[in-house]
Amino acid sequence: MYNIKEKEQIFIYTGPDGSGRKTIAKMVATSFDMETVLSYTTRSPRHYEKDGEDYYFINEAQFKKMEQNHEFLECVKIDGFYYGIREQDIVNAFKKHQLVYLTLNPEGTEKLKRMYGDQVTRLFIYADKDTVYNRLKARQESDEDIKRHMNHYQENMNYKNQCEHVFENFDLPQVSYQVSEVIEAFLERNLIITD
Structure with a gap:
């Protein structure tokens, strides 16, 4: 397991799918010297996703080999698909940056929190059920995917109270600003200067 150095920090965006976690994460990262680490997954890319930009899409045999x-x-298995964060990707990100961010489901988030304790800050982003449903529809997700996401909505929401910071995403710029303030406070406390 990679040993995170004193001033290194992992920020994890978690919460229900369709809450805008990735969009907020990308908006906030532009203000700080932060790099994302992508998950590997065995599910197929959705029509708006790109390999190497949203996830690394690999087949189950490749995933199993990496796991071995x-x-x-x-790594976790959700609805028959595998998801995992490659340790070397974290190591490489920390070579260039002191702050790294991930977008993970609560199960993966909790695993990293148990590993790294205070060096992981959980940012829970959520929207009410109707808003999530409408966003998934607007993204032109398949009915099957929407059903899958909605089935996990309450289970994901149950993780909210365990996270260090919780934001309801009703206004993207506003929430991005609030998240930026959290990171700013961390930097000031640890006297890290980013460009």
């Missing part, structure tokens, strides 16, 4: 080689820091 102990390449993953954490």
Whole structure:
């Protein structure tokens, strides 16, 4: 397991799918010297997703091989698909940046929190059920995917009270600003200067 150095920090965006976690994460990262680490997954890309930009899309045999080689820091199985964060990707990100961010489901988030404790800050982003449903529809998700996401909505919401920071995403710029303030406070406390 990679040992995070004193001033290194992982920020994890978690919460229900369709809450805008990735959009907020990308908006906030532009203000700080932060790099994202992508998950590997065995599910197929959705029509708006790109390999190497949203996830690394691989087949199950490749995933299993990586797992056997102990390449993953954490991995989970959700609805028959595997997701994992490759340890080397975290190592590479920390070579260039002191702040790294991930977008994970609560199960993966909790695994990393147990591993790294205070060096992981959880940012829970959510929207009410109707808003999430409408966003998934607007994204032109398949009915099957929407049903899958909605089935996990309450289970994901149950993780809210365990996170250090919680934001309801009713206004993207506003929430991005609030998240930026959290990161700003962390930087000031740890006297890290980013460009």
